[in-house]
Amino acid sequence: MSRADPTCSPNDGIAKLVDNHKDRFAAGVATLAFNNPDAALTEIDRAIEDLGLRGIQIGTDVNGRPLDSPDLMAVYETMASHDLPIFIHPSRNYLAPDYPGEVESKYNLFSLIGWPHATSMAMMRLACSGILERFPTLKFITHHAGGTIPYLAKRIELADRRELPRPIGDYLRLFFGDTAVQGNTANLICARTFFGPDHLLFGTDFPFNRNISMNLRTIEEMGIPIPDTEKILKENARRLLRLT
């Protein structure tokens, strides 16, 4: 892999890492430059078909634009045709102030509570805009167990007046969430109640959190049946990423 190679992207590196350490990595996902939608589509096909990656990652916004922006429709269509998931990671940074008169986010709040909110916003825009109605097989995996959506679900369902064929909760339950909740068992129980055991996947938030045994313990502390734990730890990921 040469630096001068025009096809050299972070995705080549990720694919090589997975190939070289199959005992540690079940799969990798692609990172894309969404500022160039045509090139992104070509790279999705290359990353999945040539490099063997098993999904893509997208931010909660693309250069400030929401995930229901029209130029992302081709990306969703492509990922639906590949039948592989889109991982949503929060992308807000400290340069976005939390209050009008300020120049940047204070106290790290853009991340501490801004990231889960940005995840919820992205999920709501995907649901309310009808994208999940248009691409019913498209799969989105959200970080931190669905942002704050499971916590706010009843509020959203009670107040929603969208003109969509199905209730808003039906769309929101199409999302998947990882279990990276930093040991908050009550949080994870709330997320499991909302998503059900088929839509949660084990996640660690490494390297932000390095205590992997805490992640495992939080799942144990939910007190759910063993088959559900197996789904969360292995089977859901196998199914979504289409691993053999």
Add this chain to the structure above:
Amino acid sequence: MSRADPTCSPNDGIAKLVDNHKDRFAAGVATLAFNNPDAALTEIDRAIEDLGLRGIQIGTDVNGRPLDSPDLMAVYETMASHDLPIFIHPSRNYLAPDYPGEVESKYNLFSLIGWPHATSMAMMRLACSGILERFPTLKFITHHAGGTIPYLAKRIELADRRELPRPIGDYLRLFFGDTAVQGNTANLICARTFFGPDHLLFGTDFPFNRNISMNLRTIEEMGIPIPDTEKILKENARRLLRLT
């Protein structure tokens, strides 16, 4: 009460309602015009001492400014001296767009998920700025069981690097939350786990939610001891509002 009376404010009306319907209203709280801080302080004293109101309400921001704005310190000092609570209600509206390129909030998201986020932001600014350290007896009652703070608590506690005398979680647990969660039992259990039974108060969100029996059922469904339920339904409010 004449319209020409310079002391006529919504607070006179609230006080009269409470006085005329003591069988239905245990207490009322004051609304203030925080754009005039000096007048607000005078009105707080009048509302509490003359009208008998038992607290004040504040938005999650004051004309866009966060709740740790310096001009609010005198309000906090006054309320600490009265030993009566400040009710925080979300104040974000649809005119604040959720993404940079948009002119307003779409799909009612400013309220559906923006309001709990605004509550969390207000709580974090009060905690991180040291206001709860400075006024340790000051009591804030938050709507919807503490915004999203109980759900995000472990994330906040794990990542926090504030230079405050106590861990951030200690300050966040000083807040009180109401139980107006639209029937989301897992949400309420998460909030109770975080705040404990002494910091939750029965709330309905009327008239947005008119199903009061649902609010009561959600508390029942938590499966907590009867003494804790009594605290949530009555005793905590009696203590905070200093009702006889």
